[in-house]
Amino acid sequence: MPTRSNSVRIIGGEWRRRLIHFPGAVDLRPTPDRVRETLFNWLGQDLTGATCLDLFAGSGALGFEAASRGARQVVMVESDAQIFRALQTTHTMLGAAQVELVQADALAFLQSDARRYDVVFLDPPYHLDLLPRLLRLLPSRLEGGSRVYLESDRLAELPEGYEVLRQSRAGRVHGLLIKWVRS
Numbered sequence: 001m002p003t004r005s006n007s008v009r010i011i012g013g014e015w016r017r018r019l020i021h022f023p024g025a026v027d028l029r030p031t032p033d034r035v036r037e038t039l040f041n042w043l044g045q046d047l048t049g050a051t052c053l054d055l056f057a058g059s060g061a062l063g064f065e066a067a068s069r070g071a072r073q074v075v076m077v078e079s080d081a082q083i084f085r086a087l088q089t090t091h092t093m094l095g096a097a098q099v100e101l102v103q104a105d106a107l108a109f110l111q112s113d114a115r116r117y118d119v120v121f122l123d124p125p126y127h128l129d130l131l132p133r134l135l136r137l138l139p140s141r142l143e144g145g146s147r148v149y150l151e152s153d154r155l156a157e158l159p160e161g162y163e164v165l166r167q168s169r170a171g172r173v174h175g176l177l178i179k180w181v182r183s
Helices: 033-043 061-068 081-094 106-112 131-141
Strands: 005-009 019-023 051-054 073-078 099-103 117-122 142-152 162-170 173-180
Touching: 019 081, 033 061, 033 142, 033 162, 033 173, 051 061, 061 073, 061 081, 061 099, 061 117, 073 081, 081 099, 106 131, 117 131, 131 142
Parallel strands: 051 073, 051 117, 073 099, 117 142
Antiparallel strands: 005 019, 142 173, 162 173
């Protein structure tokens, strides 16, 4: 596994311009600045009071960005030990008390966690094709009006019950902001 260090910059909020460092890893693709800017324009620049879940935290770009923009709580889940250690370092460096880091398999976490979230970020490794399964498990974890951001290398097919709010494409990355509309 490559050991070079990489970084992305938080683009808004309290920690604007702060760097997040993370190890090089095959499946680690931090959401590019341009895509994050679009996403947070869709969500609104201020996430004050929101409860967020970053289910495949990776670099931490989405979760720390949400915390920087005022989210009350951000749960970041990452299974890779080396990447998790980098998240812990960033967490400490930022003094991110509202961020809870969990080292776990994303599917196992989603099945065992009973909390509900206002915003969920889903950016799993593309080759695992986890989005269909995740989207079926997710509704019981969503608050009324919750929004879910999906990132994929192709346009995701949504199970019945979801509504597309926004979509974009930047290079090979497809981004979708959706919400659950059926209970």
